[in-house]
Amino acid sequence: MTSQELQATAKAMVAKGKGILAMDESNPTCGRRFKKLGIENTVDNRRAWRALLLTTPRLADYISGAILYDETIRQSTSDGIPFPPYMGQCGIIPGIKVDTGAKDLAGFPGEKVTEGLDGLRERLTEYKGMGARFAKWRAVITIGNQIPSRGCIHANAHALARYAALCQEAGIVPIVEPEVLIDGDHTIDRCHEVTSETLRAVFAELKEQRVLMEGMVLKSSMVISGLDCPKQARVKEVAEKTVECLLKNLPENLAGVAFLSGGQSSELATAHLNAMNAMHRGLPWPLTFSYARALQQSAMETWLGKSENVAAAQKLLCHRAKLNGAASVGSYSEEMEKEAA
Numbered sequence: 001m002t003s004q005e006l007q008a009t010a011k012a013m014v015a016k017g018k019g020i021l022a023m024d025e026s027n028p029t030c031g032r033r034f035k036k037l038g039i040e041n042t043v044d045n046r047r048a049w050r051a052l053l054l055t056t057p058r059l060a061d062y063i064s065g066a067i068l069y070d071e072t073i074r075q076s077t078s079d080g081i082p083f084p085p086y087m088g089q090c091g092i093i094p095g096i097k098v099d100t101g102a103k104d105l106a107g108f109p110g111e112k113v114t115e116g117l118d119g120l121r122e123r124l125t126e127y128k129g130m131g132a133r134f135a136k137w138r139a140v141i142t143i144g145n146q147i148p149s150r151g152c153i154h155a156n157a158h159a160l161a162r163y164a165a166l167c168q169e170a171g172i173v174p175i176v177e178p179e180v181l182i183d184g185d186h187t188i189d190r191c192h193e194v195t196s197e198t199l200r201a202v203f204a205e206l207k208e209q210r211v212l213m214e215g216m217v218l219k220s221s222m223v224i225s226g227l228d229c230p231k232q233a234r235v236k237e238v239a240e241k242t243v244e245c246l247l248k249n250l251p252e253n254l255a256g257v258a259f260l261s262g263g264q265s266s267e268l269a270t271a272h273l274n275a276m277n278a279m280h281r282g283l284p285w286p287l288t289f290s291y292a293r294a295l296q297q298s299a300m301e302t303w304l305g306k307s308e309n310v311a312a313a314q315k316l317l318c319h320r321a322k323l324n325g326a327a328s329v330g331s332y333s334e335e336m337e338k339e340a341a
């Protein structure tokens, strides 16, 4: 793949009015979400859930691509069509999570480093052969007493950059995801400081590793109050501080930014994205969504593992995707919440 093709794929991932569906939960994470709703964590249920998501009518109107998990990319629709070609037919670009998870960082209590570089070149070749056109790697930065450390930020930034370079070598667009966790009682200003330091380090490493900015997508967390912070910043402040932080730290030629939802409610995740786009026209890059929970939650609560609930769950997913599509161009309003299904 030439750099033109990488750029074209990256552009399509952040196309106007569309965002990315994250459905790459590992089996244990998927199991935790299922368990809360009394759904058994079996390979069949995981396949049925992913088939429900991907076969949602009109999903491609609002969803440019979907991130799959290793088990999922090998699975098929109920009609026996493997997911990647099925997605291709619908106009949804197949993506794949390639990191192997965040592990304890030796010597840094309470901090994590994401693993998965060993053998990555070969795995990327295999996934490319299966139809994947983009990939994802998530690094986790925790805010707490005396953390994050520079050592943790640097180790994660370096791994993200090595991963991104390998992806582009393989003709796969990397989604670079440094997630600053929402967990904790920190203020929005502390989140701003940590997010800024993290993004600065990540883009310095990406530059060192010669990663093509036009051929990658940043998946960022928003600048937001910690979940347990007594003073919760309002929507406008989250939007302002997030955009300010991005403008300060991102190169202008980056293909785009797709936010994670990170434990925000579905409605807030949409409202935050909308406020950023409504308040700031003419930013250097599109700002859109790459949500997992904030897209899937209401649909999963309706599905409950039962085939008779599939159509109702798909309606909810499509509606949520539509609202986020509107938020990605700043045209969402709270009234749109009511026109649900």
Ligand code: 13P
Binding pocket: 022, 138, 177, 260, 261, 262, 263, 290, 291, 292, 293, 294
């Ligand atoms: P959430 O939107 O649920 O945070 O998930 C996005 C994601 O892909 C995390 O890596």
